[in-house]
Amino acid sequence: MPESPIDPKLRSETRLPLAGLRVLDLTLARAGPTCVRHLADWGADIIRVEPPNSTDGLGGPRDGFDSVNLHRNKRAIALDLKHPDGHAAFLKLASTADILVENMRMQVKHRLKIAYDDLKELNPRLIYASISGFGQTGPYSKRGGVDQIAQGMGGLMSITGEPGRGPMRVGIPINDLTAGNLLALGIMMKLYDRERTGRGGYVHTSLLEAQVFMLDFQASRYLMDGEVAGQAGNDHPVNIPMGVFPTADKPINIAASSPKLWANFCKAAGREDWLEVEEWKTLQGRSKDRARVNATIAEVTRTKPSEWWIERLEEAGIPCGPVNDIKDVFDDPQVQHLEMAMPMRHRTRGDIRVVASPLNIEGLETGVYRDVPELGEHGAELLAEAGLSEEEIADLRAKGALGGAKGGGA
Known part of the structure; x- marks a missing residue:
């Protein structure tokens, strides 16, 4: 396996606000990884925990544009949480973590015995953070949810698109992204609370809650005045003129x-x-x-x-x-000035660009300090940090509880 071309020492030598925090990343798809990306970019030590047979959960290769953009700045371990020894090794990691982020179906974490109630006595300072489709409790809590389902159920598709054309989805996974952003905010709030109380806790949101929240004035328009908004196309729902107009070359x-x-x-x-x-x-x-x-x-x-x-x-x-297309966006002089296309060097793709953090903290600068990890790339290293001997790590690998690269180095 080729080594990552990025020096992780740069991360430790650069003062970033989340340096020193350890995060267990059990996320998949997009909502959870969006949350973790904030923590990773700003200095937290991210440990991505995947099953030994993981295919990344994004529907593409591990070096594909989606995976590389979401999973930079992490270390990785491949553990079989269904195996007793794999589960025990996970508990070792959990005992030293500050934060755990997951977006499994609600019942899965309980079945694996890695839910907040399973870990809170082991590590009272742990902040356990979850994203679900529809909430951790309630009549829909056991349902699986994806972004477009939440767009429909949360009312967004009914107010998007041109009048009379039927419901229309938004062109980005807005619920995944919003839920991830909100969970990162919730984690920061709980971290501040932990400074005062010394105890962690459970923080969670859902795609449906994120979507209802993002209805914003369209929701309050109904809740206060009883108006059910419809589709307005490219026009603002209430202000005029505010919308898209043709010119001689482009709108x-x-x-x-x-x-x-x-x-x-x-x-x-x-x-x-x-x-x-x-x-x-x-x-x-x-x-x-x-x-x-x-x-x-x-x-x-x-x-x-x-x-x-x-x-x-x-x-x-x-x-x-x-009205720009995506190429126009990154050719725009203001976008270039804001450095929203962040350079990184990937072990197989070479010099590439990924989407930068939109947060600006004066005096601090984020970047890509670790390449996207291969499956289980740092497993042996992480378990050694948790106190396991070389023999114990080899035994886990022999039993199939630990997967990924045998070297497991940085």
């Missing part, structure tokens, strides 16, 4: 709904006569006449190219921007 987004912005937009477009249209003098009036407002604006915006409009509208203080 752009324009947001000019406030009285001041609407007036400035009409002037910038050379159509101050729009300010005299009685039905358009208020936001409510423009909203009722949305189709005509949009069509009238589109007739004007399509006469000039996108860059002409963006420059002109920016000068007028009107929020606007192009």
